[in-house]
Every structure is written in structure tokens, then in C-alpha cells.
Amino acid sequence: xxxxxxxxxxxxxxxxxxxxxxxxxxxxxxxxxxxxxxxxxxxxxxxxxxxxxxxxxxxxxxxxxxxxxxxxxxxxxxxxxxxxxxxxxxxxxxxxxxxxxxxxxxxxxxxxxxxxxxxxxxxxxxxxxxxxxxxxxxxxxxxxxxxxxxxxxxxxxxxxxxxxxxxxxxxxxxxxxxxxxxxxxxxxxxxxxxxxxxxxxxxxxxxxxxxxxxxxxxxxxxxxxxxxxxxxxxxxxxxxxxxxxxxxxxxxxxxxxxxxxxxxxxxxxxxxxxxxxxxxxxxxxxxxxxxxxxxxxxxxxxxxxxxxxxxxxxxxxxxxxxxxxxxxxxxxxxxxxxxxxxxxxxxxxxxxxxxxxxxxxxxxxxxxxxxxxxxxxxxxxxxxxxxxxxxxxxxxxxxxxxxxxxxxxxxxxxxxxxxxxxxxxxxxxxxxxxxxxxxxxxxxxxxxxxxxxxxxxxxxxxxxxxxxxxxxxxxxxxxxxxxxxxxxxxxxxxxxxxxxxxxxxxxxxxxxxxxxxxxxxxxxxxxxxxxxxxxxxxxxxxxxxxxxxxxxxxxx
Ligand SMILES: [Zn+2]
Numbered sequence: 001x002x003x004x005x006x007x008x009x010x011x012x013x014x015x016x017x018x019x020x021x022x023x024x025x026x027x028x029x030x031x032x033x034x035x036x037x038x039x040x041x042x043x044x045x046x047x048x049x050x051x052x053x054x055x056x057x058x059x060x061x062x063x064x065x066x067x068x069x070x071x072x073x074x075x076x077x078x079x080x081x082x083x084x085x086x087x088x089x090x091x092x093x094x095x096x097x098x099x100x101x102x103x104x105x106x107x108x109x110x111x112x113x114x115x116x117x118x119x120x121x122x123x124x125x126x127x128x129x130x131x132x133x134x135x136x137x138x139x140x141x142x143x144x145x146x147x148x149x150x151x152x153x154x155x156x157x158x159x160x161x162x163x164x165x166x167x168x169x170x171x172x173x174x175x176x177x178x179x180x181x182x183x184x185x186x187x188x189x190x191x192x193x194x195x196x197x198x199x200x201x202x203x204x205x206x207x208x209x210x211x212x213x214x215x216x217x218x219x220x221x222x223x224x225x226x227x228x229x230x231x232x233x234x235x236x237x238x239x240x241x242x243x244x245x246x247x248x249x250x251x252x253x254x255x256x257x258x259x260x261x262x263x264x265x266x267x268x269x270x271x272x273x274x275x276x277x278x279x280x281x282x283x284x285x286x287x288x289x290x291x292x293x294x295x296x297x298x299x300x301x302x303x304x305x306x307x308x309x310x311x312x313x314x315x316x317x318x319x320x321x322x323x324x325x326x327x328x329x330x331x332x333x334x335x336x337x338x339x340x341x342x343x344x345x346x347x348x349x350x351x352x353x354x355x356x357x358x359x360x361x362x363x364x365x366x367x368x369x370x371x372x373x374x375x376x377x378x379x380x381x382x383x384x385x386x387x388x389x390x391x392x393x394x395x396x397x398x399x400x401x402x403x404x405x406x407x408x409x410x411x412x413x414x415x416x417x418x419x420x421x422x423x424x425x426x427x428x429x430x431x432x433x434x435x436x437x438x439x440x441x442x443x444x445x446x447x448x449x450x451x452x453x454x455x456x457x458x459x460x461x462x463x464x465x466x467x468x469x470x471x472x473x474x475x476x477x478x479x480x481x482x483x484x485x486x487x488x489x490x491x492x493x494x495x496x497x498x499x500x501x502x503x504x505x506x507x508x509x510x511x512x513x514x515x516x517x518x519x520x521x522x523x524x525x526x527x528x529x530x531x532x533x534x535x536x537x538x539x540x541x542x543x544x545x546x547x548x549x550x551x552x553x554x555x556x
Pocket of ligand 1: 072074075242454
């Protein structure tokens with residue numbers, strides 16, 4: 001039998017060497033029919049042709065199509081590297097597809113800053129980003145190092161974690177950041193003088209103009225477009241901007257609504273407002289979210305809200321349980337008073353709005369899980385999917401409880417490569433490093449989870465996160481926590497349908513099933529067939545979004 005429905009304009013069948021659907025009831029196929037931007041049929045060419053479609057596009061016949069990758073925790077800020085020089089330790093692709101080598105020493109950083117200073121008007125700010133001090137064997141970066149690059153410009157070095165900045169003496173003087181400055185997060189040397197470190201947004205905002213410059217770049221229409229390119233280049237078809245300030249700034253909502261409507265904008269955005277302000281303002285916040293949701297469209301969704309409870313492990317600002325950090329000073333910092341978390345979250349939970357909470361440390365994971373337990377005792381909601389994002393140091397007891405409460409975890413498993421050795425040797429020691437981002441245990445316990453890059457903290461690339469979860473390998477060839485490794489099939493689902501579930505978008509994206517958006521990642525090789533250590537080397541051709549192909553611009 002063939003369908004009696006008349007064809008629609010634009011109906012097309014794509015054929016491929018292999019299609020991986022992320023739908024366990026039909027895991028593979030070789031053809032997919034698209035109608036009105038949605039999946040009409042998945043199967044063989046003959047299956048698809050029964051819909052009467054005569055347009056067959058064979059350009060992907062030698063390629064592998066997969067359910068489009070879903071990145072449930074990234075930031076539009078990813079696009080900033082088009083305008084702000086990148087100075088991280090690992091080389092990486094910029095949003096336009098170009099490649100920048102890593103900065104391997106403090107001296108190299110000073111040289112790069114000095115060369116920028118040479119072409120910058122004195123007094124004009126020099127802002128760079130992605131700096132990763134934990135890899136440098138040298139003394140910790142301070143204002144004195146930056147003063148070697150220039151004393152004529154304010155220099156603001158934004159760190160890879162996004163939680164820290166180091167500034168030069170010009171900035172310290174400009175904003176009167178002196179000995180005894182009372183703001184929490186201002187770093188001092190052993191003589192009590194400021195050392196140029198500013199931890200967490202409140203302290204970084206002391207460098208008002210320079211910090212604002214990052215904010216301005218982050219919300220420009222141009223940056224949002226660069227974000228879409230970076231995601232498409234990585235094969236990602238749905239990406240969250242996890243933590244924006246829409247409820248406070250109507251303009252930034254309009255910017256994203258407008259940018260995402262453009263035809264060439266090639267990614268679906270899950271735009272996620274960040275909870276700030278005090279508990280009394282939360283009801284108003286809920287109304288703002290509900291109102292903003294009425295303006296969304298196919299490529300722009302506001303599925304959940306985000307809260308941030310602590311800092312980063314490598315910055316020693318995540319709040320960790322006893323016995324605390326392995327080496328170094330304990331700067332664990334609650335960004336909200338833990339005893340108020342329930343009051344902050346109650347209005348969202350009661351309104352049926354899912355919550356993603358940034359918890360890097362074990363203490364903060366516990367605080368969030370306990371808060372959800374209180375809220376669920378007050379107000380039943382079986383399908384909340386509240387998600388612990390990062391959940392890097394979540395304990396087994398916390399995972400069992402989170403599972404029982406119907407929660408999810410979004411693991412920052414890229415850390416095993418980017419900082420796994422540092423966590424083992426410096427931040428938290430071998431026991432907890434081996435149990436970080438515990439995908440294996442989560443599977444054994446039955447806790448639902450996905451993966452993220454937190455781009456720009458690490459590069460958005462779900463093939464890399466899959467590779468990290470499968471291998472847990474470090475740059476020196478060690479394996480940190482072999483018992484937490486998972487297989488490629490599990491990792492593929494964590495990079496697709498599981499992320500969609502956490503965003504309450506699994507009815508729309510995350511797998512190739514009839515009626516969902518025809519969003520696909522186009523790969524040159526099959527990640528299931530290559531050697532496990534080569535998963536991250538699989539080449540991305542580009543994506544298909546709503547049935548429309550778009551080729552990557554990444555340099556290989
Ligand atoms: Zn983040």
C-alpha cells in the first residue's frame with residue numbers, strides 16, 4: 001500500500017550509509033523522509049517512498065546521519081571568541097571555524113597580551129578569555145605578571161571556568177581595589193595586598209567597564225549568530241543557553257528571539273533564564289517566564305530555568321563535603337544562602353517549571369536534592385525532571401536519593417580529559433577523582449543523565465563528551481575512574497535523547513521518530529564502528545535542521 005495523502009511542497013527523502021535514530025525501538029535505518037521540517041518516515045528507501053515522495057537527495061549516501069546532538073548546558077557566550085581573544089591551554093576552534101593554538105605558559109600569555117597592547121590605544125581595555133592556570137607549572141598568575149605585558153591598559157584575563165578573572169595593577173588602581181577591600185572574592189597575597197584575582201561575578205564586576213564589555217559582547221546579535229555557527233560546526237542541532245538574564249532585561253530576550261528567527265540561524269535554542277534576585281521576587285520571575293514563553297517559536301524555546309549554587313572545582317570555589325580539597329586553599333563559595341534555596345525554587349516548582357541547578361561540589365548537590373525533596377513533600381509533581389547540572393562530585397547516596405525523587409543529572413564528563421589529572425593530583429585527590437562524573441554508577445543505580453560541555457568552558461562537541469565518557473582518558477594517557485566508563489551506545493543516547501528529556505523537549509527533538517523535528521547530525525564515520533579512542537576524531541560534515549542541510553565551516 002502507498003499513502004493516499006497528496007505530497008507537500010519540499011517533501012524530500014535523504015538516503016545514507018547508515019542512520020542512527022536514538023530510538024531503541026528502531027535504532028538504525030538507511031533512509032528518512034521529511035515533510036514540513038518533521039520526520040515523516042524512517043526506514044528503508046522503499047518504506048519512505050510509500051508516502052509518494054519522488055525527490056530523493058542522495059548527497060549523504062556515503063555518510064552517517066544520527067539524531068541531532070542535544071547540548072543541554074552551553075552558553076550563547078560561546079560566540080564571544082569571535083571578538084575576544086582566546087588564551088586557553090588547549091588549542092580550539094573559533095566560532096567561524098578557524099583554529100587557535102593554546103597558550104602553554106605564563107610567558108606566552110604575557111607575550112600575547114603585549115602584542116595586543118602594541119596595537120591598542122593606551123587606556124583602552126584588553127580583555128581576553130579562556131585562560132586555564134591549572135595546567136601551568138609556574139607560579140599562579142597575578143597582577144604582577146600582567147603588568148609585564150602593559151602598564152598602560154586595563155587588562156582583564158577571564159578564566160576558562162567562567163568563575164574567575166585575573167586583572168593587572170592598572171585595573172586595581174582604576175577601581176581602588178586595595179588592601180582590606182571588603183568585597184568577597186577579592187584575592188590577596190601573603191602581605192595582604194590584592195593579587196589581581198577576582199573570584200565569582202560580584203568580585204569580577206568590580207572591574208566594571210571590562211566586565212561589562214564581556215556582557216555586551218555576549219548579548220549582541222552578532223555573537224548569537226557566531227554561537228549558532230559554533231554549534232552547527234560541532235553537529236549540535238539543539239543547544240541550551242543555560243542561564244541568561246531575560247527576566248531582568250527584555251532587550252536580551254528580543255535579541256535572541258530575532259536572531260533565532262533568521263533562516264540561516266542553524267540551531268534550535270533552549271533559552272534558559274537564570275534565577276537571580278531574592279525569594280520575594282520569584283513570583284514575578286515566574287510570570288515573566290510564562291509571558292516570554294508565549295513569544296517563542298520553532299527555533300527558540302524556554303523550557304526550564306537555571307539556578308547556580310556554587311563555583312568550579314578547579315577554581316576551588318565548588319562547595320565540597322568533608323574532607324574538603326586535597327591541596328590548596330578552600331574557597332568553596334555558596335552563591336545563594338543554602339537555607340533559602342527552597343524559598344527560591346518553590347514558585348517555579350509549583351508553576352510546573354523545571355529547574356536546572358548548577359552544583360559542581362558534593363555539598364551543593366546535596367543541598368539541591370534536599371530542597372527538591374522538601375518541595376515534592378509540599379507539592380506533588382511526578383514529571384518535574386529537575387536536573388543537577390555538572391553533578392561532578394555527586395555521591396552514590398545522593399544519586400540513589402535523586403533517582404527516587406525523579407531527578408536527573410547532567411554530567412560535565414569532559415572534565416575527565418580537560419582537568420582529570422588536576423582533580424586527581426591537586427583539587428580533590430584520587431578517590432573522588434575516580435568517582436567524578438559517575439556515568440557507570442548512575443546507570444547501575446538507574447539515575448537518568450545527559451552530557452554537556454558548558455561551552456565556552458570546554459568546546460561544544462558531543463563527540464568529545466561521548467569520547468570522554470567512554471574512555472575517561474587524560475592528556476598523559478592515564479585513565480581516571482575506569483569503573484565509571486560506559487559504552488558508545490549509552491554515550492550516544494546521553495548526547496541526544498537524554499539531553500532532550502532534561503529540557504522537557506523529548507517530544508520535539510533528541511531522536512528520529514515520526515512527528516519530531518527532522519534534526520540530524522551528519523558524520524563522515526560511524527562513532528560505533530571506529531576505535532573507542534577515535535570517537536572524538538569522527539568528522540562532522542554539518543547538520544540537517546528541520547530537514548535543511550548546513551555544512552560545517554570548521555578547519556580540519
Ligand atoms: Zn554553565
